[in-house]
Amino acid sequence: MSEDSKGKFAYSGITKLFHEKARLSILTSLSTSPKGIDFNTLKELCSLTDGNLSRHLQILQKEGLIDIEKSFINNKPKTTCFLTELGRAGFLAYIEELEKIVSEVSKLR
Amino acid sequence: MSEDSKGKFAYSGITKLFHEKARLSILTSLSTSPKGIDFNTLKELCSLTDGNLSRHLQILQKEGLIDIEKSFINNKPKTTCFLTELGRAGFLAYIEELEKIVSEVSKLR
Numbered sequence: 426m427s428e429d430s431k432g433k434f435a436y437s438g439i440t441k442l443f444h445e446k447a448r449l450s451i452l453t454s455l456s457t458s459p460k461g462i463d464f465n466t467l468k469e470l471c472s473l474t475d476g477n478l479s480r481h482l483q484i485l486q487k488e489g490l491i492d493i494e495k496s497f498i499n500n501k502p503k504t505t506c507f508l509t510e511l512g513r514a515g516f517l518a519y520i521e522e523l524e525k526i527v528s529e530v531s532k533l534r
Numbered sequence: 535m536s537e538d539s540k541g542k543f544a545y546s547g548i549t550k551l552f553h554e555k556a557r558l559s560i561l562t563s564l565s566t567s568p569k570g571i572d573f574n575t576l577k578e579l580c581s582l583t584d585g586n587l588s589r590h591l592q593i594l595q596k597e598g599l600i601d602i603e604k605s606f607i608n609n610k611p612k613t614t615c616f617l618t619e620l621g622r623a624g625f626l627a628y629i630e631e632l633e634k635i636v637s638e639v640s641k642l643r
Binding site (some may be wrong): 429430432433434435436437439441444445447450451453454456459469470471472473515516521523524526527529530531532533 | 548550641
């Protein structure tokens with residue numbers, strides 16, 4: 426094996442923070458909506474339960490990848506989630522790594 | 535939210551069997567080599583330890599996604615791994631799901 430091939434398919438940019446399936450769904454959803462997405466809509470888009478969505482949002486918020494804004498609309502509480510600049514940059518870098526995999530495999534079709 | 539948007543970003547085709555990072559590396563490597571890849575080369579390509587590679591190969595073999603062939607070359611044991619037809623078809627279906635994510639996010643750049 427040539428030195429160049431060492432780690433060729435190791436994909437060090439595939440970090441668990443972004444790669445975990447529920448978080449991948451959440452981040453993809455949020456990346457498509459710069460104005461943010463409310464909790465209930467996000468839950469439906471990602472087919473997640475309340476508990477599961479809450480847990481992953483907390484992890485993403487703690488890492489500074491998303492912001493969570495709480496407000497009241499007609500006296501009803503509303504939770505809106507946004508991707509931060511850090512979140513957007515990190516997620517795009519992760520997506521570039523996924524693209525490498527897709528293009529590697531797509532060559533073979 | 536429209537009915538069409540429910541589960542829009544749920545990505546049910548992202549199954550853990552293929553999505554786990556080490557297995558994603560192994561399957562991408564094997565998909566590029568129809569003649570198979572020997573254990574030591576695969577270890578280097580994926581930057582995995584002996585133990586980690588063995589464990590993931592066992593899981594993939596048990597699921598019928600890869601074949602493992604043992605032989606002797608100049609009295610030295612050699613282990614070669616191949617993607618099965620089932621493995622190739624399943625992995626391509628998984629890659630198609632990844633492509634959806636990549637294209638969804640790439641629209642925004």
